[in-house]
Amino acid sequence: MIKIRLKGRLGNQLFIYAFARCLAEKYEDHVVIYDRKDEEDSIWHSHLDGYKLHTSVGFSSDKKKFMQMDLYQKLLFVFDRFCIKALNPVQKKRFQEWKLKYYTQHGLLLCMDGVFNLPDRIPKSLYCDGYFQSAELFDCIRDKLLLELQPKEEHRQTEKDFIGQIESTNSVCLTIRLGDYINNTTHQVCTKKYYLDAMQKMRELHPDCIFFAFSDEVEKLKTILGDDGSIIYDSGTSKDYMSLDIMSKCKHFIISNSSFSWWAQYLSDNKDKVVIAPSKWYADAVPCDIMQDDWILLDC
Known part of the structure; x- marks a missing residue:
């Protein structure tokens, strides 16, 4: 059995699901995601319940059973956390190449950042932990993901009307992350x-384009960009996965360094989309393979 621990908010959780789905496909095995629903955490929760997910990926809320490891695995896990903090970027890259082979042989696949090649074979039991933020890790099943990452519920009438505006114009999804990114030494880019x-x-590129702005703080965004009618603002009242589905209906994308923003453009089925993104994803030197080759990168 393959096990993965869920972490982060919706964007990060979608990366983890996509990677889990790829593992299930590649190794023809069942993957279980620990959804942490048994943890008493008022801030964190699973965001994946609203999607039509594939049956090859299941969920568990039993932390005690899910997190079982032998002593050597526990030692490797602690050693890995120490190395992540202690090594510089060049050392981390070398360490990553070594550990992916060695750890996997001992039933662990730990990767916080960067892309890697999956081994041809894995042990009967494999525990995975990471963010898996690269399309290269699951692009081989993108068509399946586009079908599975559809909301279970229908949009409200107000949301349908908003989608109508998006689909009837040369729409650009403008995503701006405020909130926890403000004054954040890693994420404020x-x-x-x-x-x-x-x-x-x-x-x-598109003189007739119309901007549709989405943010975790819509009212604050209006004070930043203005409200003169040149931008159509989202209401900010939709559930996160419903909002993401609305965003993906846009024809083009201006994204921030946010995994939520990333998924809006990835779930778009417009083959001619233009995606503009910041030239760096983190303010510090964190290994990152989240950018895609066809993006236009602007200095930030």
């Missing part, structure tokens, strides 16, 4: 200038 430059670039 995108400035107001980045978004204005990205909007100008999109206007050059």
Whole structure:
């Protein structure tokens, strides 16, 4: 059995599900995700319940049973956490190459950042932990993911009307993460200038484009970009997975360094989409393979 621990908010959880789904497909095995529903955490929760997920991926809320490891695995897990904090980026890359082979032989696949090649064979029991933030890890099943990552419920009438506006125009999804990114030394990358430059670039490519703005703090966003009618703002009242589905209906995308923002463009079925993204994903030197080759990258 393959086991993976869920972490992060919706965007990160979708990366973990996509990787789990790829593992199930590659190794023809059942994958179980620990959804942490037995943990008393008022801030964190599973966001995946609203999707039509494949039966090859199941869920468990039994932490005690799920997190069982032998002594050597526990030692490797602690050693890995120490190395992540102690090594510099160059050392981390070398360490990553070594550990993926060695750890996997002992039933662990630990990867916080960066892309890697899956081994041809894995042990009968494998515990995975990481964010798996690269399309290269699951692009081989993208068509299946586009079908499975559809909301179970129908959109409300107000949401359907908003989707109608998006689909009837040359729409651009403009996603701006505020909230916990403000003054964050790792994640605060995108400035107001980045978004204005990205909007100008999109206007050059598509003069008739209309911007649809989404944010975790819509009212604050209006004070930043203005409310003169040139931008159509989302209401901010939709459930996160419903909002993501609405965003994916746009024809083009200006994204922030947010996994939620990333999934909006990935779930789009527009083959001619233009995606503008920041030139770096983190403010510090964290290994990252989340960018895609066909994006337009702007300095930030």
